[in-house]
Amino acid sequence: MLNKSIMDGDNPDLTEERMKGAFDTDKMAAVIYGSEKFAIRRREITESISRIPQLADSKPFSFMTREEKISESCRKLSVLSEHWNQLIDTNNEEEALHLYREVLGLEGHAFSLHETMFIPSLVAQANDEQQEKWLGRAKRREIIGCYAQTEMGHGTNLRALETTATYYPSTQEFILHTPTETALKWWPGALGKSSNYAVVVADLVIRDTHYGAHPFMVQLRDEKTHNPLPGITVGDIGPKMAFNGADNGFLGFNQYKLPRDHMLMRHSRVEENGTYTKPPHAKIGYSSMVKVRSRMAMDQGLFMVSALVIAVRYSAVRRQGFLDDKSREVKVLDYQTQQHRLFPSIARAYAFIFCGFETIQLYDQLLIDVKNGDTSGMSDLHALTSGLKSVVTHQTGEGIEQARMACGGHGYSMASYISEIYGVAIGGCTYEGENMVMLLQLARYLVKSVELVKTGKSKELGPMMNYLAEPDTQIDLTSGPEAYVKVFQHAARRQVWKATDKFHQLMESGQSRDIAWNNSAVELTRASRLHTRLYIMETFIRRVSSISDVSIKKVLIDLVNVHVNYEVLDIGTYALEHVSSTQLDSIRSQLYSSLDTLRPNAVSLIDSFQISDMQLRSVLGRRDGHVYTNLFEWAKASPLNQTHVLPSVNQYLKPMMDKAKL
């Protein structure tokens, strides 16, 4: 069987789609998840979870209050604690993330930041003795940690953080203090109620000299009672647009004492007498953010896929209107507009995930290099991940919203669960650095690269930057996807140079650097987006070219064709400077025919992600495709439907109507 999702009793429309698939979905899963071994492990973990009934949701998330969601995830975490070693290799981050996604979902939980930022901060920033003291405890989950950096008044501008950590050689202690209301830590995930420890980022002060943001390991709560320790004010910041299973929190310090060895000292040090040793790279303390940004292409790709699994399956069973055959309504997936709405996002999701693999590996390598004293790769990865997190979060938001609309009215219902996926995913446009700000970080790197070319130092260009020094050439669009890469290179190069020239001209006209930068900022962000989209396209093509299995490669080439045609048309205003409007018309025709080519494999392409019904938490997107029965059952389970007459009717509406009758 080529599509491993075929089951007796499924909706025949979906079975028909699965029969049409021209490739083996297990083999595709191995490509998506990087190896056959991991794809198998994912399935095994999912299977093992299904044998532990206490790990199932006690009721649909959409019917739970925020308090119930938090309690439910804590209940499951306590069940999981009995099964960790039997379910996963606890040293394998990807296995742990898969387990969390299955059992706890995407709405957040007590350990949301423990694995993603707290432990990585200890790994990257704590010295060997500190790791000896805390890392094992954190990994065994004896303590729960989070990452507390953002303050109510400042998130983006780290240099303006107000929380101080002042060192006193006489007592060999730091005093952590929150000098103003705006200095309250505000937003850290799992800080409010769950965590008893935090990596706190504070301005290091020694003898009135401010050394800027540094990380400190801080105990927040008593390990026996879980009460906040004296000098600490901590709580939950309230409900959010989504992600309400997490207790994002606030935190204030009132002259809170911290032993000297609680500053994380792998890279910078404060000696007993207050002597400060600076780190080998000024931004090395920012590594936890780079770690998360390097994961975001993968994580956002998976968010988009979840919405697409729902929308594509639903579109294959939803019949509405007629095409040729007037005896039976068509599957809405047969409409060109529906395909145009969904298939380019499927292509982007694959592309993001392939990019994500690369950037995760680049971060892991950087960690090793930095440990060995080599910080030379930091700027490259910072620039790359800054652009990538901004582009993928924005496009993921767009893709998920299109998926919702593609499900018509039912997409708007919580039964689809798409609104929750959307709400969680677009948080990524903000966290780990607001998107515009991060695009401008990449732009700094791009501008410097142009300056290298201008001053004859092209040899010093970083990875991916050589195209900035190349001349424009004729593009032969019949020569395959590489020609589309050339279009993107031309468009990105032109925009990067244009934005840089504008910035330089404004400075030459007398504007200060900062003002000239601000007056060029929109053009600079456009340059960063084009550069990043070029990187995504190149990575996608490179990954697909490396595949040896013929049937897998064939369908992925079809997907690449959708991608390159769609992307070039999407940057039409930039591309027009390099391709004629007649060529754009021909790209348009190719896009429509590539949608057609992909159509028979659409369901198998999204089934290949092997996202279980449990993980998807969507009534509309279930594997069995019995949409209408499932939807009705779900609505009947709504708390509002547990009585025929609601108390509020008796209390307010009936008396009001009765009064009106008098």
Ligand SMILES: CC(C)(COP(=O)(O)OP(=O)(O)OC[C@H]1O[C@@H](n2cnc3c(N)ncnc32)[C@H](O)[C@@H]1OP(=O)(O)O)[C@@H](O)C(=O)NCCC(=O)NCCSC(=O)/C=C/CCCCCCCCCCCCC(=O)O
């Ligand atoms: C970078 C800043 C914007 C500026 O920093 P600053 O110090 O002021 O720097 P400048 O003086 O301007 O100089 C810039 C130069 O420095 C270089 N630089 C900057 N950063 C780096 C770096 N990291 N490495 C190398 N070099 C760097 C830069 O290139 C410049 O160089 P040059 O001068 O041009 O040569 C900084 O202020 C900043 O980073 N701001 C952003 C702040 C930020 O990102 N905050 C993040 C806070 S933490 C957070 O947000 C956490 C969120 C967690 C969310 C997790 C939620 C998960 C939800 C998903 C649920 C999924 C569930 C599924 C299950 C599961 O997976 O668990």
Ligand SMILES: Cc1cc2nc3c(=O)[nH]c(=O)nc-3n(C[C@H](O)[C@H](O)[C@H](O)COP(=O)(O)OP(=O)(O)OC[C@H]3O[C@@H](n4cnc5c(N)ncnc54)[C@H](O)[C@@H]3O)c2cc1C
């Ligand atoms: C779901 C979620 C989870 C989070 N988790 C954590 C966590 O675990 N730990 C933690 O410490 N923090 C966390 N945060 C906080 C998050 O990191 C910050 O909100 C984020 O970095 C953005 O900073 P800000 O809120 O200060 O935005 P602001 O910087 O105030 O952004 C407001 C506007 O100003 C613009 N702007 C600001 N500066 C510039 C500039 N220099 N140039 C151009 N435009 C600019 C932005 O583009 C934006 O349009 C979380 C946030 C969310 C939403």
